[in-house]
Amino acid sequence: MRISVVGLGKAGLPLAAVIADKGFDVLGVDLDKNKVEKINKGINPLEEEPGLKRLISSNAGSHLKATSDPIKAAKSCNVHIIVVPLFIGKNKKPDFSMLKNALESLAKCLKRNDIVILETTVPVGTTENFVKKILEKGSGLKAGRDFYLAYSPERIMTGYSISRYVDFPKLIGGIDEKSTEKAYKVYSSFISTPVKVSNARTAELAKIAEGVYRDVNIALANELFMASEHYNVDFWEMRDAAKHEFCNILEPGNVGGHCIPIYPWFLINELDAPLAKAARELNDGMIHYYMKKIERLNGKKGKKVGIIGLSYREGVKEKAYSRSAALIDLLKKKGYDVYGIDPLYSKEEIKKEFGINHLENFNKMDVIILMNEEFGYKDKLKRIKNKVIDVKNVLIKQ
Ligand SMILES: NC(=O)c1ccc[n+]([C@@H]2O[C@H](COP(=O)([O-])OP(=O)(O)OC[C@H]3O[C@@H](n4cnc5c(N)ncnc54)[C@H](O)[C@@H]3O)[C@@H](O)[C@H]2O)c1
Known part of the structure; x- marks a missing residue:
């Protein structure tokens, strides 16, 4: 062989x-x-x-x-x-x-x-x-x-x-x-x-199903996260409280990379698949929800917004379908001054790949949004936590 x-x-x-x-x-x-x-x-x-x-x-x-x-x-x-x-x-x-x-x-x-x-x-x-x-x-x-x-x-x-x-x-x-x-x-x-x-089709659909499964379950977590904020409930406490053998809510957050955001479309293109489609749209649309939070938290046109975590996921140097990249575009369109930091990217790479300046001084930002599970900035962020949007609950996690 x-x-x-x-x-x-x-x-x-x-x-x-x-x-x-x-x-x-x-x-x-x-x-x-x-x-x-x-x-x-x-x-x-x-x-x-x-x-x-x-x-x-x-x-x-x-x-x-x-x-x-x-x-x-x-x-x-x-x-x-x-x-x-x-x-x-x-x-x-x-x-x-x-x-x-x-x-x-x-x-x-x-x-x-x-x-x-x-x-x-x-x-x-x-x-x-x-x-x-x-x-x-x-x-x-x-x-x-x-x-x-x-x-x-x-x-x-x-x-x-x-x-x-x-x-x-x-x-x-x-x-x-x-x-x-x-x-x-x-x-x-x-x-x-x-x-x-049994055949190639079964193996092909099994692989797509894995991606759709995660996408739909993350969408559910995102929806419940937004519901928790609406009711002034701590999502993470509620998630633990709801947990038992038949209920295991995933963590809310960003869905990027060149797997999960792509595979559901193989189904949606061919047979509509309304649940997969809704999940895709909900997960992609989370940046608009974050945007509203940024606006509420002192962020107005011209204000400085820092983004922590630029790649599509912590630990992977990959920009494909990064929700941080999508958020940068949105912020720029709305006239914000955007800065970013990611332990995987140098200052020069941040400028070249994401079109923004390196986030040097956290204190100079009006809002900081922590998009990925990056623990390296935790202590610094805890000191300014009133202006931090912590998408992955990093400041609380051990
Ligand atoms: N990266 C992941 O974490 C991950 C996870 C699950 C699934 N996948 C899947 O794995 C598959 C491959 O993705 P990847 O992440 O390895 O891509 P990649 O972009 O990392 O690498 C693809 C490689 O293929 C090469 N290539 C392109 N056309 C070629 C050709 N005609 N002949 C020879 N080489 C060619 C490119 O030069 C590149 O080096 C995709 O189906 C992807 O969805 C990737």
């Missing part, structure tokens, strides 16, 4: 490294030549991922190699795992271009008995329609007869990507029984809990 992993991003690279560490030869493919070079030198390009550094440094050049030539990888490997991203555009429709590009390169050199597995989160039916069609057309081979095709969703979360390959069941569903069996055998050799499901 010689495995290629196409797309060495936050999902693909940890997977490639885990497989290599189990003793299999992995050829990772990425169009980013700089990343490929780093990996081949044994340098970890994803510093925030615990455990990855060791896996890369001990396997690079032996079991783990990388290339920016997809044709070379397609020719030399017989198992091809694809983990390139799928984004949605402004119209919320998925943009398949990166996936199409990866599949077309692979199709050119696909061989008899090869196994192709898609891990990218996709709309239901993508594997047995879109993927199969491109591979069959480009290779002249027939899926299920000449080569095997399955879907197995990556379920990683940045910061926990290595441990999740150990702790989380790995769902596997093929376009037919033989494909399921073949893909199951592949994952069984390096994953401790592979789980077969």
Whole structure:
């Protein structure tokens, strides 16, 4: 078995490294030549991922190699795992271009008995329609007869990507029984809990369902948070009081990153899905609620507002769908003077990526909003807590 992993991003690279560490030869493919070079030198390009550094440094050049030539990888490997991203555009429709590009390169050199597995989160039916069609057309081979095709969703979360390959069941569903069996055998050799499901569609929907589940439950928490403030009730006390076996309210807050804000649209686009849609809108709309709080708390046009936590989530240096970035836009449109700080970004990066100045002096701000669970500024903030909006309850948490 010689495995290629196409797309060495936050999902693909940890997977490639885990497989290599189990003793299999992995050829990772990425169009980013700089990343490929780093990996081949044994340098970890994803510093925030615990455990990855060791896996890369001990396997690079032996079991783990990388290339920016997809044709070379397609020719030399017989198992091809694809983990390139799928984004949605402004119209919320998925943009398949990166996936199409990866599949077309692979199709050119696909061989008899090869196994192709898609891990990218996709709309239901993508594997047995879109993927199969491109591979069959480009290779002249027939899926299920000449080569095997399955879907197995990556379920990683940045910061926990290595441990999740150990702790989380790995769902596997093929376009037919033989494909399921073949893909199951592949994952069984390096994953401790592979789980077969009836078909690719089941695995695809299970992955989307996970995202929708979290989105809807966070929306519920956000709604109850707003209700608590309306009734002058401490949300966190109420949440604890309401807790029992059948009631576990999640924490309210921001939903960002390129997973949860995207996947519900795969359902909403196709079958309306009113609950998923309402949750999406409610979570995205929380910045307007924060805006009203800022306005109430001494913030008027021209006033200085500081934002703590700029990335979409604490601990992950990623701006995709960051609600802080959306709040910055809103504040700027309303004429506020906006400053920001995030332990993951330098002063220069804050200016370049978020278009605001670095938040130096907390005392000079009229309002400070703590968007992520950042504990590093707690003592300073406690001294000025009357002008702090604490979205994640950081000042109270231990
Ligand atoms: N990052 C996360 O925490 C996370 C969590 C769950 C799911 N996912 C999912 O994982 C999948 C991949 O996302 P990611 O976070 O790894 O993306 P990423 O942006 O970190 O990396 C994607 C990589 O793919 C490469 N690439 C793009 N097109 C390519 C092609 N044709 N051939 C080879 N390489 C190509 C890019 O250069 C990039 O290095 C998506 O489905 C995403 O939704 C990510």
